[in-house]
Amino acid sequence: MNVHDLPTPALLVDVEAFEHNVTTMSAARPGAQLRPHVKAFKSTALANELRRAGHHAFCAATPREVVGMAAAGLGEDLLLANEVLDPGALRAMAECDGRVTVAVDSPETIAAAADNGIAEVLVDVDVGCFRCGCAPDDAGRLADLARDRGLEVRGVMGYEGHLMMEPGETRAERVAEAMSLLLDAHRQVGGDIVSGGGTGTCRENTWITELQAGSFTLMDTAYGSTDLPFRQALFLWLTVISVNQRGWAVADGGLKALAMDHGDPTMPDHTVLYCSDEHITFVPGPDGTLPAVGDRVRVLPAHVDPTVAKHERMHLVRGEDLLGTWPIDLRNW
Amino acid sequence: MNVHDLPTPALLVDVEAFEHNVTTMSAARPGAQLRPHVKAFKSTALANELRRAGHHAFCAATPREVVGMAAAGLGEDLLLANEVLDPGALRAMAECDGRVTVAVDSPETIAAAADNGIAEVLVDVDVGCFRCGCAPDDAGRLADLARDRGLEVRGVMGYEGHLMMEPGETRAERVAEAMSLLLDAHRQVGGDIVSGGGTGTCRENTWITELQAGSFTLMDTAYGSTDLPFRQALFLWLTVISVNQRGWAVADGGLKALAMDHGDPTMPDHTVLYCSDEHITFVPGPDGTLPAVGDRVRVLPAHVDPTVAKHERMHLVRGEDLLGTWPIDLRNW
Numbered sequence: 001m002n003v004h005d006l007p008t009p010a011l012l013v014d015v016e017a018f019e020h021n022v023t024t025m026s027a028a029r030p031g032a033q034l035r036p037h038v039k040a041f042k043s044t045a046l047a048n049e050l051r052r053a054g055h056h057a058f059c060a061a062t063p064r065e066v067v068g069m070a071a072a073g074l075g076e077d078l079l080l081a082n083e084v085l086d087p088g089a090l091r092a093m094a095e096c097d098g099r100v101t102v103a104v105d106s107p108e109t110i111a112a113a114a115d116n117g118i119a120e121v122l123v124d125v126d127v128g129c130f131r132c133g134c135a136p137d138d139a140g141r142l143a144d145l146a147r148d149r150g151l152e153v154r155g156v157m158g159y160e161g162h163l164m165m166e167p168g169e170t171r172a173e174r175v176a177e178a179m180s181l182l183l184d185a186h187r188q189v190g191g192d193i194v195s196g197g198g199t200g201t202c203r204e205n206t207w208i209t210e211l212q213a214g215s216f217t218l219m220d221t222a223y224g225s226t227d228l229p230f231r232q233a234l235f236l237w238l239t240v241i242s243v244n245q246r247g248w249a250v251a252d253g254g255l256k257a258l259a260m261d262h263g264d265p266t267m268p269d270h271t272v273l274y275c276s277d278e279h280i281t282f283v284p285g286p287d288g289t290l291p292a293v294g295d296r297v298r299v300l301p302a303h304v305d306p307t308v309a310k311h312e313r314m315h316l317v318r319g320e321d322l323l324g325t326w327p328i329d330l331r332n333w
Numbered sequence: 334m335n336v337h338d339l340p341t342p343a344l345l346v347d348v349e350a351f352e353h354n355v356t357t358m359s360a361a362r363p364g365a366q367l368r369p370h371v372k373a374f375k376s377t378a379l380a381n382e383l384r385r386a387g388h389h390a391f392c393a394a395t396p397r398e399v400v401g402m403a404a405a406g407l408g409e410d411l412l413l414a415n416e417v418l419d420p421g422a423l424r425a426m427a428e429c430d431g432r433v434t435v436a437v438d439s440p441e442t443i444a445a446a447a448d449n450g451i452a453e454v455l456v457d458v459d460v461g462c463f464r465c466g467c468a469p470d471d472a473g474r475l476a477d478l479a480r481d482r483g484l485e486v487r488g489v490m491g492y493e494g495h496l497m498m499e500p501g502e503t504r505a506e507r508v509a510e511a512m513s514l515l516l517d518a519h520r521q522v523g524g525d526i527v528s529g530g531g532t533g534t535c536r537e538n539t540w541i542t543e544l545q546a547g548s549f550t551l552m553d554t555a556y557g558s559t560d561l562p563f564r565q566a567l568f569l570w571l572t573v574i575s576v577n578q579r580g581w582a583v584a585d586g587g588l589k590a591l592a593m594d595h596g597d598p599t600m601p602d603h604t605v606l607y608c609s610d611e612h613i614t615f616v617p618g619p620d621g622t623l624p625a626v627g628d629r630v631r632v633l634p635a636h637v638d639p640t641v642a643k644h645e646r647m648h649l650v651r652g653e654d655l656l657g658t659w660p661i662d663l664r665n666w
Contacts, residue, residue, distance in 0.1 A: 007419050009666055039610055061611045082611060083574040084585075085627055086340050105575055108626040130606060130614050132575040132583050161609065241416040242438055242465040250465050252417075255639040257666075261593035261608065273463060275594065276494065277372055277638050278394045278415060281463050293441040294418055305610050306588040310643065312665050332645050333342060333590075 001322040003315070004296060008239040009253030011307075011314045012298070015323060017233035018049075018217060018316075024229050025216050026053045028202065033210055035059045035079060035195060038330060040214025040305045043314065044072035045326035050217070059195070059212050060330075063089035068330045070098030077101075079122065079195065081157060081212055083109045083132050090116035101154055105134040107145060114149035121151050122193060125185040127158035127178040136181040140188025155191030158182035159212065164200030168227050172204040179207035199223055199230070220304040222262040234307070234314075236265070236299040238280065240291045247283055249290050251297050254279045258299065259306035266300040334655040336648070337629060341572040342586030344640075344647045345631070348656060350566035351382075351550060357562050358549050359386045361535065366543055368392045368412060368528060371663060373547025373638045376647065377405035378659035383550070392528070392545050393663075396422035401663045403431030410434075412455065412528065414490060414545055416442045416465050423449035434487055438467040440478060447482035454484050455526060458518040460491035460511040469514040473521030488524030491515035492545065497533030501560050505537040512540035532556055532563070553637040555595040567640070567647075569598070569632040571613065573624045580616055582623050584630050587612045591632065592639035599633040 003012065025034060036050045039061035047058060047069060057077035060066045063086070066078050075098020083105055084090055093100045094117030103124040104110045113121055123142050126133030134142055143153045160178040163171060179196065186194050197205035199215040200223065215223055218234035236258060238251035254275040258265050264272045270282040270291075280299060284290055291297060301307040308314070309331055316323040336345065358367060369383045372394035380391060380402060390410035393399045396419075399411050408431020416438055417423055426433045427450030436457040437443045446454055456475050459466030467475055476486045493511040496504060512529065519527050530538035532548040533556065548556055551567040569591060571584035587608040591598050597605045603615040603624075613632060617623055624630060634640040641647070642664055649656040 007421060007666070082585075083583075085572055085574060088340060106626050109574070126577060126579075130577075130581060131609065131612055133577075135578070239418055241418060241442070244459060244463075244466075245468070246459075248463060250416075252415075255592060255594050255636070256642045259588060259593070261588050276464065279464055293439050303588070309589045333340070 003237065003317050003320045003322050006237060006315060006322065008237055008296070009257045010237045011311045012235045012237045012317050013218065013314045013326070014233045014235065015316050015318050017231040021216050021219065021230045021233060022050065022053050025202065025213065026055070029211050030054060032057055035210045035212050036217070037081070037212045037214030038065050038069060040308070041217055042308055042328050042330035043326045044069060044074060044329055046217065047072070047074050057210065062333050063093050064333050065330045066093050066100055067096045070096035075099065079103070081159070081195070083124065085109060085112045087112065087116050090118055094118050103132070103157055104142065104146060105132050110142065110146045110149055110151065114151055119152055120154050121146050122154055122157045122195060123185065123189050125156050125158040125182050127160050127181045127196070129159055129161040131159070131161065133158060136185045139185035143189040153189060153191050155193030155195065156182055156186045156189050157193070157195035158185070159196055159198065160201060160205070161198065164198050165222070165226065166200070171201065175201050175204040176207070179205060183207060199228065200226065215304050218304045218308070220262070220307070221266050221300050221302050232300055234301060234304055236301060238297050238299060240293055240295045240297060243290055243293050247290070248273060248281055251280050251282070252278060253299065257310055258301050259303040259310070261306065262302035265302050268298060268300070270297070336570065336650050336653050336655050339570060339648060339655065341570055341629070342590045343570045344644045345568045345570045345650050346551065346647045346659070347566045347568065348649050348651050350564035354549050354552065354563045354566060355382065355386050358535065358546065359388070362544050363387060365390055368543045368545050370414070370545050370547030371398050371402060373641070374550055375641055375661050375663035376659045377402060377407060377662055379550065380405070380407050390543065395666050396426050397666050398663045399426050399433055400429045403429035408432065412436070414492070414528070416457065418442065418445045420445065420449050423451055427451050436465070436490055437475065437479060438465050439475070443475065443479045443482055443484065447484055452485055453487050454479050455487055455490045455528060456518065456522050458489050458491040458515050460493050460514045460529070462492055462494040464492070464494065466491055469518045472518035476522040486522060486524050488526030488528065489515055489519045489522050490526070490528035491518070492529055492531065493534060493538070494531065497531050498555070498559065499533070504534065508534050508537040509540070512538060516540060532561065533559065548637050551637045551641070553595070553640070554599050554633050554635050565633055567634060567637055569634060571630050571632060573626055573628045573630060576623055576626050580623070581606060581614055584613050584615070585611060586632065590643055591634055592636040592643070594639060595635035598635050601631060601633070603630070
């Protein structure tokens, strides 16, 4: 089947770029040194490719991602890298067919985990991201509290999310500062795991035992604007449905198909004017040519994670050949 | 059931505000003078409430919305207010159990409609929105072309989307200018329907036979910043999962639960710092109080349509009482 036969809007994965990205990351972080983050792609089929590349441990941002990974036979070592209080969600994870570790950062999250059958936790530490995580000097107390409640404490995690877009010249130094907080906490907590990082700090973060990264698989234009060695593998495939001779054209995907939190998406040969619910309006790029009604166009998402979450499936392409489909089966909560 | 028992993140609809909004709009635009736009809420259950309020004709932005409305018994008069070329999507609409009219703005979209069993069309006219629609002086030619292909031409549509946020003092004048283009086109095209407008121009657009509006039902903070007589009825309901004594708190919904194209969401009692995939980080509002871990908080979305499209359901609430659930059954494409 040819990509031109696909109904639009459709998400495409360039298999060659995807394979390059996985090979590159797996060489740098082989096996358990990488804990791929499924929140970026929300697909057990994609996760299976990472399993084949040697990565058996995954992390997730929602209970549904954890339970879905376990149901797909990918539950060897699942980390919910997030705080959860909901008893139903915790019990669903505790009862799923997998090994589940959850992040805790407070007496309340420890109690919720212990009360609902969770066996293993990591202490989540604030390393400067203005999000979850306990104060570094409180990590030992929380680990003791968790052990008192019968929980196995496997170590610590801390996400330096504020440094994912840090300029190259200061990135290593600032990651080292953030990770020194995590290592301080780890000395209090013990355990085998020091988990952190992301695609943006995959080279500089040499302090952790495992990297939590997912965006590297598919990439986006935000990460693409940095010096990372990964290629854009994700595209939105659209049909031009209207061409206005005053100088613009409109394709059939917009705010409901693309995440806008990192700004407008990009088009290789055109300049985006704006997006509305089901439309992207664009003007010609440097060559000055408007497309024709019925032409197909590629759009590059600005932010991969919330873009993927808007779709039911991704189509695998090599050039114009359609090779298969990955269901995006870990959507919603 | 109490709203505090709901797993989060969850979309809530304040039934009292919703009923106020429907009553207010139905009084101003009774019966066929309002063609509610299902793209704003993507729920046949909500559409049914509008049907009960006397509105039997609906419009939609995607073929799936049209087919889903027909399957739910709401197919009395469905307008796809958008251009479609895909033969499969056109045939699905032509074969659904309803009366379907589609927008056309080019020889290609007319040919696609005629070739795939569509019986009725509106000529879509560019009234200044930089999106779909033919040049106003080309509308007559396209209507002739459509009639030559055996299509029934019911009239014209033109969406003044660029004026939805126009300041009150210039709105009426600018809407009149845009609609004069549509009325010019209508004189060439003929037919009973002059369709246009939206929530933002619901009072000023006195030129059309029917208003295409959907956002008024649930509202958002973008429309809420204007002088419209509708109330915020849609909220994201979240649980506080982490509180940092350095001065912020984190709740369990973010970029995957909220549309960001109109900027950050708002919180009644707090100030939003930023959203990430599954988190919203906020600091205390004027009263200076941080919530506790486990507290629930309400978040007001900035843009209703793409926020609703991220969710599987909306929960109806009156105060803290949970009255029911509306599936968001018209998602995706």
